[in-house]
Amino acid sequence: MKHSRTTRTRLVAITAAAALAGGSTLAGTAQAAVTVDTEDLREAVTVAGVMKHLDAFQAIADANDDNRQAGTSGHDASVDYVEALLDDAGYITTRQEFSYERVDFTGSSLVRTAPDPDTTYTLGIDFYPMDYSGGGTAAAPVTNVDLNLAGDRASTSGCEAADFTGFPAGNIALIQRGTCPFAVKADNAAAAGASGVIIFNQGNVVPGDDRLSLFGGTLDPPVRDIPVVSASYARGEEWANTPGLEMNLTLQITIEQVTTENLLADTPTGRTDRTVVAGGHLDSVGEGPGINDNGSGTGALLETALQMAELGIQPENRVRFAFWSGEEDGLIGSEYYVSQLTKREIKGTALNLNFDMVGSPNAVNFVYDGDGDALGVSGPNGSGLIEDVFTDFFTSQGSSSEPTDFDGRSDYFAFINAGIPAGGLFTGAEGIKTAAQAAEYGGTAGVAYDPCYHAPCDDIDNLSEDALDIMSDAIAHATLMFAETTSAVNGTGQGNGTGTVEWKFKGNKALR
Numbered sequence: 001m002k003h004s005r006t007t008r009t010r011l012v013a014i015t016a017a018a019a020l021a022g023g024s025t026l027a028g029t030a031q032a033a034v035t036v037d038t039e040d041l042r043e044a045v046t047v048a049g050v051m052k053h054l055d056a057f058q059a060i061a062d063a064n065d066d067n068r069q070a071g072t073s074g075h076d077a078s079v080d081y082v083e084a085l086l087d088d089a090g091y092i093t094t095r096q097e098f099s100y101e102r103v104d105f106t107g108s109s110l111v112r113t114a115p116d117p118d119t120t121y122t123l124g125i126d127f128y129p130m131d132y133s134g135g136g137t138a139a140a141p142v143t144n145v146d147l148n149l150a151g152d153r154a155s156t157s158g159c160e161a162a163d164f165t166g167f168p169a170g171n172i173a174l175i176q177r178g179t180c181p182f183a184v185k186a187d188n189a190a191a192a193g194a195s196g197v198i199i200f201n202q203g204n205v206v207p208g209d210d211r212l213s214l215f216g217g218t219l220d221p222p223v224r225d226i227p228v229v230s231a232s233y234a235r236g237e238e239w240a241n242t243p244g245l246e247m248n249l250t251l252q253i254t255i256e257q258v259t260t261e262n263l264l265a266d267t268p269t270g271r272t273d274r275t276v277v278a279g280g281h282l283d284s285v286g287e288g289p290g291i292n293d294n295g296s297g298t299g300a301l302l303e304t305a306l307q308m309a310e311l312g313i314q315p316e317n318r319v320r321f322a323f324w325s326g327e328e329d330g331l332i333g334s335e336y337y338v339s340q341l342t343k344r345e346i347k348g349t350a351l352n353l354n355f356d357m358v359g360s361p362n363a364v365n366f367v368y369d370g371d372g373d374a375l376g377v378s379g380p381n382g383s384g385l386i387e388d389v390f391t392d393f394f395t396s397q398g399s400s401s402e403p404t405d406f407d408g409r410s411d412y413f414a415f416i417n418a419g420i421p422a423g424g425l426f427t428g429a430e431g432i433k434t435a436a437q438a439a440e441y442g443g444t445a446g447v448a449y450d451p452c453y454h455a456p457c458d459d460i461d462n463l464s465e466d467a468l469d470i471m472s473d474a475i476a477h478a479t480l481m482f483a484e485t486t487s488a489v490n491g492t493g494q495g496n497g498t499g500t501v502e503w504k505f506k507g508n509k510a511l512r
């Protein structure tokens with residue numbers, strides 16, 4: 001790419017081969033080390049080449065209401081753009097159509113109507129509608145459900161139907177976060193006759209997880225019949241201790257039927273029983289053009305695919321480049337894709353690589369924590385090895401990297417649930433850069449990795465080209481590495497992972 005890396009290339013190849021050979025933890029079935037020289041591809045995948053695609057995505061947004069959201073003309077035009085280039089390059093492309101309901105909250109209010117005086121709470125500060133909440137009004141007394149506001153605040157509030165014994169039908173249920181998914185709590189409340197649900201943060205101490213503030217949560221489809229909102233711990237505690245509390249909770253919603261599609265592009269050659277699925281989501285949020293989220297990941301994947309074809313690479317294993325849709329509405333496209341795979345196709349999927357936000361303006365080189373050694377949640381067998389390939393790559397480039405939660409925030413979610421190992425890269429979203437990270441990667445401490453996350457300003461200026469540069473190299477490197485090697489991931493551990501991860505997130509919303 002920009003600088004000569006000739007002297008480092010050999011090191012990359014050897015390091016990666018060593019990592020691949022070191023799969024003794026993978027049931028001892030690792031095959032002989034294969035050296036994959038990825039230099040030619042990395043040289044061919046330039047940041048200028050990736051930026052050309054990001055300019056095209058920006059132009060598409062400019063011409064289509066400033067966004068590229070699933071189900072809109074902006075997303076359709078993005079699919080057309082990517083598909084035409086990949087068709088020309090000789091890939092076998094397929095559009096995979098699917099439909100779902102998208103809920104928009106068009107008016108939300110929460111008012112304390114008793115005891116006097118009335119108090120009006122503020123959307124986004126005091127409460128937030130949960131994804132897949134129903135609409136309507138609940139105007140009723142508020143009933144506490146098995147709360148634990150003392151000591152460790154361990155909570156199973158609302159997780160069991162028995163928590164609602166004696167619950168007065170028609171009341172609003174006040175529930176504490178903890179143990180089970182929000183969906184279980186809300187559905188138990190609805191079954192007990194609740195007219196509305198407030199789920200407040202748990203109030204306990206969980207390192208790396210905010211259990212005090214207002215949070216965004218999801219109930220997952222389908223859309224429920226009653227309004228369900230989240231709140232901070234402080235508000236929940238205050239409400240729980242207010243005798244005679246009555247509230248008016250109103251959510252106005254519109255339900256939109258979305259029809260959209262994933263775009264898949266297969267190499268015409270390579271073993272189909274060791275398919276490498278390298279993907280990222282092509283849809284943006286409705287609020288903006290989505291150039292970092294996720295023009296960056298899809299632009300880098302597209303350029304990798306085009307340069308592989310340009311170099312005449314015929315990989316050992318089939319590579320399926322996947323451009324997911326519906327990610328921003330809850331990982332819907334990738335989940336649909338995995339749901340449509342036969343058992344044989346799941347077994348024939350060697351791994352999933354996921355690239356979602358790889359050009360953040362205040363970037364950190366994050367690698368998904370596949371083995372869980374840093375942050376606790378691990379993926380199926382092989383996920384740790386994928387992490388090693390990325391980590392070794394950054395080391396070989398004289399760069400640092402650090403693990404990021406493998407917590408279900410992006411499209412690898414469904415793959416891991418199916419037992420398919422996964423890994424990927426991320427340069428940060430709404431999280432705040434630490435002083436140590438600023439010292440290591442540059443940028444500004446105390447500022448979000450991407451201050452324009454899910455905002456209108458996520459445009460062509462919302463990028464670090466340096467981050468995009470090294471991330472694009474890492475994407476090209478890992479894609480080719482797994483395309484060419486009969487590694488301990490490919491052909492051995494696939495399809496037999498545990499698939500029993502207790503997800504904390506789905507997309508950017510908490511599940512539990």
Ligand SMILES: [Zn+2]
Nearest residue numbers: 293294356357
């Ligand atoms: Zn994203």
